[in-house]
Amino acid sequence: MGARIRDDLVTAERKRDACAACPLGKAFDEGRGGRCPLVDRTRSSGAWLHSEGETIDKISYIKSGLVVLSRDTGDRRGRGTAWAVRRAGSLLGIEGLVRSTYLDCARAVTDVTLCSASREDVKSWIDTREPVARTVLDLVLLTQSHDAPRRAGSEGNAMRRVALWLLDSAGPGIPSTLPRNVVAELLGMLPETFSRALAGLIARGAVEADRRSIRILSVEMLEEIGGAGEDAR
């Protein structure tokens, strides 16, 4: 039993430390102190976190991992079309502040750690702790800044879109973690087309790749390919 108690203490302490590192935890603490209502939960790669149209029960802060959002565009394939990636530091289901159902389907594409609370808790929390609304606002706006509008077919051919995407997301290591078929969807093309475009880039020596990772060999070359047609006018 002594061991059990010590475990609880360790857990509580860990939570305090973790919350101090999280912007929401900090915002919550400001002024009053106390315990942030969000609690950790983990999901493993491939898990569906929620579906579009479902009643929003939880609002979550992503502590680690990658989540892909997809939305049914009145489309075939059951789960809709992927359109954005959410990483550590983003909120999931924050639309719960203004509506009652999820806007997107969310799927973990790596193991993820979330920090979640019920929609109602988050709502009342935001209304009673002043700094929190501001922090949430910042998180939402930051997330929004990273969402590049989806490039459609009329905005360059497949190879160009792949080149631009590689340039955008080479740093955060997405290329190595996202399944290729998800990347293709994010870029609005079929896996086959993505594969061919990538093969083209490899043939030109701009990147090298094996089955699970892509490495950029020449940023200049990618920029050239990505910008091709830019000033052709």
Next chain:
Amino acid sequence: MGARIRDDLVTAERKRDACAACPLGKAFDEGRGGRCPLVDRTRSSGAWLHSEGETIDKISYIKSGLVVLSRDTGDRRGRGTAWAVRRAGSLLGIEGLVRSTYLDCARAVTDVTLCSASREDVKSWIDTREPVARTVLDLVLLTQSHDAPRRAGSEGNAMRRVALWLLDSAGPGIPSTLPRNVVAELLGMLPETFSRALAGLIARGAVEADRRSIRILSVEMLEEIGGAGEDAR
């Protein structure tokens, strides 16, 4: 001079009324009263409000009119690619809370009335008036809810995308006000393709159109066309 003074009074009164009708004005008023720092300005159709990458000087609330956002995707055409519409009730340049340059180019596509203040004013305003952050957050989230992720080519053919778009935006009267060439861009297709797709819908009797407006004749037919292929699997 008497006339001048009366004019000022009328103006002040008008401003108070206008602010009472605006969610930001109300949020500002809550608790302390006082004058909302945002002031009206109007722009006429076709005017560029700001450009991507420019230093953010103003943050605005749209009181009336339509604004199209476009973003340079490393693309040809000077001003980038249109990707979203902002209407009355949305904020422009709110990304100023988390960054110093505009994310998008913004162009008025109808005459617009904006209510604007400098980035610094809005920032300090948000930090000193608690309800405001929450209100702004709501506005941002609501706006986000309306942004459908851009449908790419792989998500149905041109006619389908046009049908879905008509269903989405028939109410607010966008079809009649947005230049067709902007609509095409929003849908990720060329004006020619849009024109042909529309001709197809007209041929089927789903809509009728003249050069500047589109009228839906049969919602069911549009839904059928929009959903075509959905369960074909």
Next chain:
DNA sequence: CGTCGTCTTGATCTTTCTCAACCTGTGTGG
């Protein structure tokens, strides 16, 4: 009435989607 910008229509060519076969690494059960 003529010019301009926007929209439409037509013909052709490029691209990507589609369908199908095949490859390759992973995990499973015998």
Next chain:
DNA sequence: CCACACAGGTTGAGAAAGATCAAGACGACG
């Protein structure tokens, strides 16, 4: 430990869709 099935990825050939180029129609406006 091996055979096997399976999912994700690649490659190929053909068809369909949209992009491109070019010309013409229409309405707005001076």
